[in-house]
Amino acid sequence: MEISVKEEKINNQQSLLLEGTYAVAYAVKLCRVKVITVYPITPSSAIAERLAEMVGDEELDAKYIKVESEHSAMASLIGASHVGVRTFTATSSHGLAYMHETLHWASGARLPIVMSNTNRSLGSPWSILAEQTDSLSQRDTGWIQFYCESNQEIFDTLIQAYRIAEQVYIPAMVNMDAFFSTHVLENIVIPSQEMVDSYLPEFEPQIKIDLNKPSAFGGVAPGDSYFEFKYKMEEDMLKAVDVAVKADNEFEEIFGRRYGIINCYLCEDAETILVMTCTAAGTGRVVIDNMRKKGKKVGLMKIRLFRPFPSEAIINVLKNKMKIAVIDRNISRGVGGIFAQEIRAAFYNTKYHPPIFGFIAGLGGRDITPEQIEKALNYTIESDYPDREAYWLDVDV
Amino acid sequence: MSNLIEEIRNLPYTVISHTNMLWNKTGTWRHVKPYYENKIAQCTSRCPCGNDIAEFILSASRGEFQKGYEIIKMKSPFPGVCGRVCYHPCETYCNRGEFDEPIAIQMIERFLADYMSDKERIIPEIIERKNKRVAVIGTGPAGFSCAYHLALKGYSVVLFEAYEKPGGMLRYGIPSYRLPKDVLDREIKDILDIGIELKTNTRLGNDFSLDNLEEYDAVYLAIGANKSRSLGLSEESADGVFSGLEFLERVNSGERVELGKKVMVVGGGNTALDTARCAIRCGSEVTVVYRRSRNEMPAWQEDVDDALEEGIKFVFLTSPTEILFEGGIFKGIRCLKMELGEPDESGRRRPIPIKDSDFTISGNNIIVSIGEEPEISFLNESFEIKDKKVITDFSGFSGVRKVFAGGDLVYKSSATVASAIGFGRSGAESIDFFLKNEKIKVKEEQKITKFEDLNIDYFKSAGRIILSELAVNERIKDFSEIIGCVSSEEVIYESERCFTCGLCTMCDNCLVFCPDMAVKRKDTGYEIDYDYCKGCSICFEECPRNVISLEREIKL
Numbered sequence: 033m034e035i036s037v038k039e040e041k042i043n044n045q046q047s048l049l050l051e052g053t054y055a056v057a058y059a060v061k062l063c064r065v066k067v068i069t070v071y072p073i074t075p076s077s078a079i080a081e082r083l084a085e086m087v088g089d090e091e092l093d094a095k096y097i098k099v100e101s102e103h104s105a106m107a108s109l110i111g112a113s114h115v116g117v118r119t120f121t122a123t124s125s126h127g128l129a130y131m132h133e134t135l136h137w138a139s140g141a142r143l144p145i146v147m148s149n150t151n152r153s154l155g156s157p158w159s160i161l162a163e164q165t166d167s168l169s170q171r172d173t174g175w176i177q178f179y180c181e182s183n184q185e186i187f188d189t190l191i192q193a194y195r196i197a198e199q200v201y202i203p204a205m206v207n208m209d210a211f212f213s214t215h216v217l218e219n220i221v222i223p224s225q226e227m228v229d230s231y232l233p234e235f236e237p238q239i240k241i242d243l244n245k246p247s248a249f250g251g252v253a254p255g256d257s258y259f260e261f262k263y264k265m266e267e268d269m270l271k272a273v274d275v276a277v278k279a280d281n282e283f284e285e286i287f288g289r290r291y292g293i294i295n296c297y298l299c300e301d302a303e304t305i306l307v308m309t310c311t312a313a314g315t316g317r318v319v320i321d322n323m324r325k326k327g328k329k330v331g332l333m334k335i336r337l338f339r340p341f342p343s344e345a346i347i348n349v350l351k352n353k354m355k356i357a358v359i360d361r362n363i364s365r366g367v368g369g370i371f372a373q374e375i376r377a378a379f380y381n382t383k384y385h386p387p388i389f390g391f392i393a394g395l396g397g398r399d400i401t402p403e404q405i406e407k408a409l410n411y412t413i414e415s416d417y418p419d420r421e422a423y424w425l426d427v428d429v
Numbered sequence: 430m431s432n433l434i435e436e437i438r439n440l441p442y443t444v445i446s447h448t449n450m451l452w453n454k455t456g457t458w459r460h461v462k463p464y465y466e467n468k469i470a471q472c473t474s475r476c477p478c479g480n481d482i483a484e485f486i487l488s489a490s491r492g493e494f495q496k497g498y499e500i501i502k503m504k505s506p507f508p509g510v511c512g513r514v515c516y517h518p519c520e521t522y523c524n525r526g527e528f529d530e531p532i533a534i535q536m537i538e539r540f541l542a543d544y545m546s547d548k549e550r551i552i553p554e555i556i557e558r559k560n561k562r563v564a565v566i567g568t569g570p571a572g573f574s575c576a577y578h579l580a581l582k583g584y585s586v587v588l589f590e591a592y593e594k595p596g597g598m599l600r601y602g603i604p605s606y607r608l609p610k611d612v613l614d615r616e617i618k619d620i621l622d623i624g625i626e627l628k629t630n631t632r633l634g635n636d637f638s639l640d641n642l643e644e645y646d647a648v649y650l651a652i653g654a655n656k657s658r659s660l661g662l663s664e665e666s667a668d669g670v671f672s673g674l675e676f677l678e679r680v681n682s683g684e685r686v687e688l689g690k691k692v693m694v695v696g697g698g699n700t701a702l703d704t705a706r707c708a709i710r711c712g713s714e715v716t717v718v719y720r721r722s723r724n725e726m727p728a729w730q731e732d733v734d735d736a737l738e739e740g741i742k743f744v745f746l747t748s749p750t751e752i753l754f755e756g757g758i759f760k761g762i763r764c765l766k767m768e769l770g771e772p773d774e775s776g777r778r779r780p781i782p783i784k785d786s787d788f789t790i791s792g793n794n795i796i797v798s799i800g801e802e803p804e805i806s807f808l809n810e811s812f813e814i815k816d817k818k819v820i821t822d823f824s825g826f827s828g829v830r831k832v833f834a835g836g837d838l839v840y841k842s843s844a845t846v847a848s849a850i851g852f853g854r855s856g857a858e859s860i861d862f863f864l865k866n867e868k869i870k871v872k873e874e875q876k877i878t879k880f881e882d883l884n885i886d887y888f889k890s891a892g893r894i895i896l897s898e899l900a901v902n903e904r905i906k907d908f909s910e911i912i913g914c915v916s917s918e919e920v921i922y923e924s925e926r927c928f929t930c931g932l933c934t935m936c937d938n939c940l941v942f943c944p945d946m947a948v949k950r951k952d953t954g955y956e957i958d959y960d961y962c963k964g965c966s967i968c969f970e971e972c973p974r975n976v977i978s979l980e981r982e983i984k985l
Binding site: 141142143201238239245246247248249250251253257260261263264267268 | 433436437438440441442443444445446447449450
């Protein structure tokens with residue numbers, strides 16, 4: 033499950049030096065999105081700006097709606113998606129929080145909207161820097177959620193997100209770190225339009241607004257069917273795990289890159305596994321290499337797909353390990369890091385539970401340093417069981 | 430269990446209904462009920478003639494000029510006159526004035542009248558001829574307006590005019606640089622064409638008295654105020670000395686009045702200004718002598734500006750005390766300087782003479798224009814008189830059997846053409862009630878649309894049209910009309926600026942915004958389907974022009 037890159041495929045593709053925000057915009061363009069609504073917010077604004085330029089320069093044939101709030105941005109896409117066109121919006125932090133109500137509606141109405149979210153801290157205190165609590169707070173809204181490490185991964189995941197969302201009729205959110213991703217330049221391989229078209233067919237939903245056949249959407253589900261609709265949604269959401277795996281494999285066939293819904297590094301013979309997400313996972317790999325040199329049997333698992341939660345894949349990797357250390361750049365106050373909680377919950381009904389150590393680090397955009405990561409791993413290796421839900425790195429450990 | 434799974438698999442993936450929601454009568458939720466109710470635009474509420482301004486401008490904006498003209502003619506027989514001489518309080522109170530600049534309402538009215546001047550104008554058909562006769566005495570704006578409306582109601586009307594030609598102040602008082610005589614003649618002809626009898630050279634008090642009018646079922650007295658007040662100084666009837674009205678009457682009759690080089694006009698009202706501006710057009714140098722300052726002048730400020738532009742000089746805070754002669758020829762006036770004291774009953778500061786401030790102004794003529802009053806010597810003591818004017822009740826009834834009165838003759842009239850036209854119309858209404866033996870009704874107050882009632886989000890800023898005027902040196906050469914004509918394109922532009930306050934233009938905003946699709950478009954307006962209107966009031970909020978009203982609704 034290592035990152036797979038097939039050189040001969042890559043060679044056919046052009047490459048550009050892009051910030052994460054622009055990577056999103058280029059992906060949206062290649063996906064031939066038809067309606068874009070954005071309300072700008074740092075550090076997501078450049079996505080809106082670049083897309084506005086593309087639409088203004090007629091590089092991208094889309095309707096660009098300037099809205100007065102994120103709530104309206106999503107509400108407008110709900111309308112547009114019902115018409116049966118591909119839609120996109122970008123937001124962050126408070127903007128995402130403001131969308132909350134409409135996020136439920138979009139997923140409930142089974143609209144495969146794709147949104148990029150740049151993970152940014154929520155006030156108060158005020159901060160515009162990286163933290164994942166914004167999107168993780170939206171985990172119960174019924175959206176597919178991806179967490180991306182590199183700008184290339186952001187670019188590729190966005191294209192995959194449409195393919196997955198449109199197969200299961202569930203909206204998808206592609207998350208990335210504020211500034212560490214959004215404002216850092218990276219060489220991005222940009223595939224041709226033909227390649228993307230072959231991967232992503234024109235969006236043709238089974239059910240859409242049809243002027244010749246008037247119908248009402250989102251009406252009252254009488255008491256005897258609301259429950260059933262929710263059951264059906266959950267069934268399809270769970271299916272989305274396999275759909276995501278398949279979409280990743282199909283992506284590799286055309287573009288030569290694959291990421292996995294989870295991604296493992298030196299896990300096979302490892303006794304202790306470090307679980308991380310997004311850009312910090314890159315730092316994690318360096319630490320793993322260093323500790324391996326010191327003879328410590330450690331490995332790293334990066335979680336890329338968070339909703340639906342790929343419990344089976346995660347348990348398969350972690351079940352025979354001695355100990356697990358999860359570093360969360362997020363906090364659900366009162367229970368600790370959210371990834372750690374989710375992994376614990378996934379394990380609960382299995383026979384063997386490796387001890388799961390939760391660590392909090394990097395809130396409000398603070399660097400997650402190699403020293404901190406090593407400290408977390410050493411603490412995990414040296415302790416039998418955790419005595420609390422989460423250790424705050426540099427404070428508790 | 431498995432049956433249920435089967436059912437779930439058969440569900441569509443999203444909630445969709447091909448039936449409608451008409452069963453859900455959301456009207457039951459309503460506690461506030463919107464309804465369509467046209468209101469009176471603020472301009473109309475201030476129009477002394479009661480013109481339906483928003484309505485005629487709406488027609489003009491659609492290029493329906495004849496329709497616009499006919500809307501005015503429902504209320505006033507004098508669009509060409511008012512389009513020139515009215516002091517347009519409508520524009521002063523135009524709601525658009527609070528937004529950018531008021532609509533040039535007067536210009537639009539004038540355009541409609543001029544547009545129709547060479548077209549076939551429909552003589553209104555009298556639907557029901559009534560077997561009653563009314564004598565209207567005086568053919569100024571009040572008399573003509575009353576006669577016009579009575580004739581439209583089917584009464585036989587006879588107009589009595591003291592002068593050779595009809596029109597009263599419109600003809601003999603207003604100079605033709607403001608109101609060309611052909612415009613007046615045309616509009617008078619249109620009124621008479623309805624079938625009104627006119628007796629000219631028939632002066633009340635000389636040629637007949639009120640007692641001679643027994644054969645008439647009602648009388649409307651509208652003889653105006655056509656006697657100039659005097660300064661109360663001796664020799665006012667001497668050579669070189671004129672009264673304002675006398676001078677205007679001679680000028681307006683086409684007489685070439687010989688004036689000397691230097692002419693003094695005493696007074697600060699509209700007549701004084703008209704007099705001064707006529708005198709400068711006769712080739713004289715003109716100085717206006719007024720006992721208070723510019724702020725207290727009753728004259729219309731625009732006219733004062735025009736007079737200054739034309740080169741008329743003003744000497745303020747000066748009051749004549751003696752008319753000076755030399756060998757029987759007017760030589761000048763002796764004056765006292767004044768200062769302003771406390772406000773008097775008119776609200777203006779009272780002039781107080783300064784002791785020993787005597788000085789002399791020399792000149793060739795003096796024209797005294799310090800105000801006008803009615804000639805009432807022929808009225809018997811049955812009439813109640815105050816300040817030399819007739820007192821009437823709210824309806825215009827004088828208290829004397831079957832005699833109504835209006836215009837400048839009555840106490841507290843405002844001495845404008847438009848107000849006289851308004852007097853005439855309401856007088857006609859009252860006489861109609863009287864002749865039908867009905868109680869005279871007071872008009873119900875209608876709701877007025879003010880600026881704050883509008884939703885100005887729907888209006889774009891657009892500048893008011895600029896009217897062309899004769900250059901000053903051209904103006905004072907003769908009595909040519911000062912303000913030029915405008916094109917139909919300009920009128921449409923200006924009319925389109927109108928907010929159409931309080932009047933539905935069928936803009937569809939209510940229909941577009943109604944979340945329940947309860948608004949239905951009909952040929953001449955909209956209807957609300959109250960089965961579905963849930964009273965959200967969005968239509969009320971989004972109506973740009975305050976056409977929708979709300980009322981509280983109590984349901985049990």
